[in-house]
Amino acid sequence: MAGPPASLSARDVGSFAYLSVKDRSPQILTKAIDTLHRHKSEFFEKHGEKGLEAEKKAISLLSKLRNELQTDKPIVPLVEKFVDTDIWNQYLEYQQSLLNESDGKPRWFLSPWLFVECYMYRRIHEAIIQSPPIDDFDIFKELKDQNFFESQESIIALCTHLQELRKTIEDLDENQLKNEFFKVLQISLWGNKCDLSLSGGEHISQKTNIMNSLEDLKPFILVNDMDRLWSLLSNCKKTREKESVTRVDIVLDNSGFELITDLVLADFLLSSKLATKIHFYGKTIPWFVSDTTLHDFNWIIKQLKHSNNKWVSQCGVDWEDHVKTGRWVYLDHIFWTLPHEFSAMSQVAPDLHAALQKAHLIFFKGDLNYRKLTGDRRWEFTVPFHEALSGFHPAPLCSIRTLKAEVQVGLQPGQGEQLTASEPNWLTAGKYGVFQFDGPL
Ligand SMILES: O=P(O)(O)OC[C@@]1(O)O[C@H](CO)[C@@H](O)[C@@H]1O
Numbered sequence: 001m002a003g004p005p006a007s008l009s010a011r012d013v014g015s016f017a018y019l020s021v022k023d024r025s026p027q028i029l030t031k032a033i034d035t036l037h038r039h040k041s042e043f044f045e046k047h048g049e050k051g052l053e054a055e056k057k058a059i060s061l062l063s064k065l066r067n068e069l070q071t072d073k074p075i076v077p078l079v080e081k082f083v084d085t086d087i088w089n090q091y092l093e094y095q096q097s098l099l100n101e102s103d104g105k106p107r108w109f110l111s112p113w114l115f116v117e118c119y120m121y122r123r124i125h126e127a128i129i130q131s132p133p134i135d136d137f138d139i140f141k142e143l144k145d146q147n148f149f150e151s152q153e154s155i156i157a158l159c160t161h162l163q164e165l166r167k168t169i170e171d172l173d174e175n176q177l178k179n180e181f182f183k184v185l186q187i188s189l190w191g192n193k194c195d196l197s198l199s200g201g202e203h204i205s206q207k208t209n210i211m212n213s214l215e216d217l218k219p220f221i222l223v224n225d226m227d228r229l230w231s232l233l234s235n236c237k238k239t240r241e242k243e244s245v246t247r248v249d250i251v252l253d254n255s256g257f258e259l260i261t262d263l264v265l266a267d268f269l270l271s272s273k274l275a276t277k278i279h280f281y282g283k284t285i286p287w288f289v290s291d292t293t294l295h296d297f298n299w300i301i302k303q304l305k306h307s308n309n310k311w312v313s314q315c316g317v318d319w320e321d322h323v324k325t326g327r328w329v330y331l332d333h334i335f336w337t338l339p340h341e342f343s344a345m346s347q348v349a350p351d352l353h354a355a356l357q358k359a360h361l362i363f364f365k366g367d368l369n370y371r372k373l374t375g376d377r378r379w380e381f382t383v384p385f386h387e388a389l390s391g392f393h394p395a396p397l398c399s400i401r402t403l404k405a406e407v408q409v410g411l412q413p414g415q416g417e418q419l420t421a422s423e424p425n426w427l428t429a430g431k432y433g434v435f436q437f438d439g440p441l
């Protein structure tokens with residue numbers, strides 16, 4: 001049997017991966033350097049001269065990284081001791097082992113894009129932890145916060161919708177509840193348009209009320225398994241014994257507006273009793289510019305709670321309560337910031353894999369998670385999703401993702417070709433989305 005297809009890579013000149021490594025990654029590094037510059041006086045106020053020296057050091061490490069990338073130098077091992085350093089360096093050796101002798105060493109414009117892109121964010125983190133006393137500085141924090149503040153109007157609309165819905169949710173019939181479930185799912189899907197790494201850190205936020213656009217956006221859902229999600233969860237609800245649990249896990253993606261949409265979905269799952277417990281997974285270190293860390297998660301709930309809009313603040317109060325009472329649990333695991341595809345999880349992080357196996361359903365938010373689900377490979381568009389998962393199936397799972405990378409599976413024959421002919425950048429512009437489900441085996 002033939003092995004899986006080749007990885008996406010910047011070695012394919014002109015591909016999205018190539019353009020991303022060539023243009024977008026250096027741009028993100030330049031922005032990161034600029035952010036450090038702008039915080040100079042803050043570092044001085046906090047730490048005196050030591051703060052200034054640290055800022056200089058972090059900037060020089062990031063400039064060096066940018067130079068390595070732009071001149072296509074070999075990928076070097078990580079040096080600073082951290083929980084995952086050894087795993088990263090082993091993975092680098094593994095990448096080396098995949099190369100022919102004529103290829104030389106793993107490099108930015110040669111190796112799999114997924115690997116080099118994750119590596120860049122891990123090196124950004126290394127530059128920061130090598131620069132105490134500013135070693136806890138989140139270089140992307142202000143961008144994430146800005147996205148939240150700029151999306152206020154849409155956040156108010158979402159929180160108002162949720163609070164009004166909660167009042168009458170007990171009175172809804174099956175069909176009405178299903179329609180509301182589909183609405184919050186779509187809100188969470190389109191929330192994924194708002195990531196900051198695709199835009200190279202340029203502001204993109206949700207300025208208009210997303211609720212009004214759901215109908216117009218429906219034609220852009222290329223794979224729509226929402227019905228299957230409903231069947232699974234409504235069945236859990238019907239057959240659940242009194243004290244037993246239905247757990248939905250959400251592997252989070254971006255903070256800011258997208259996180260609010262995911263929390264709205266999670267709240268709906270509890271209020272509708274489709275689930276009784278939610279586990280969220282976030283990132284341990286700043287990642288792909290806008291990804292959610294524990295700090296972002298807590299910060300957003302606190303911001304909502306202190307809002308002067310009563311519905312928004314009610315959401316903050318309720319969500320804090322979900323966390324306090326353990327109906328919502330935030331977890332992180334180092335695996336989410338490793339370069340491995342998810343089919344390696346049972347080997348690399350068996351504890352995480354075992355934890356996911358206890359979920360009734362797992363949502364994977366966003367594009368990067370889709371790339372890791374499918375191994376970021378050049379699959380034919382019609383390959384079944386289950387096949388592209390290459391054995392990864394801890395529990396029934398669903399990707400909720402807008403398309404921002406050149407990988408998509410599970411389409412109808414001809415569907416991909418037709419889109420390519422009419423819209424050359426359909427795979428990467430974030431305009432299309434999927435609810436792609438891999439159900440119980
Ligand atoms: O996972 P997310 O936030 O939806 O998207 C992450 C992303 O912007 O980063 C990569 C490019 O840097 C792309 O795969 C993808 O578009």
Ligand SMILES: [Mn+2]
Nearest residue numbers: 195253254288
């Ligand atoms: Mn992201």
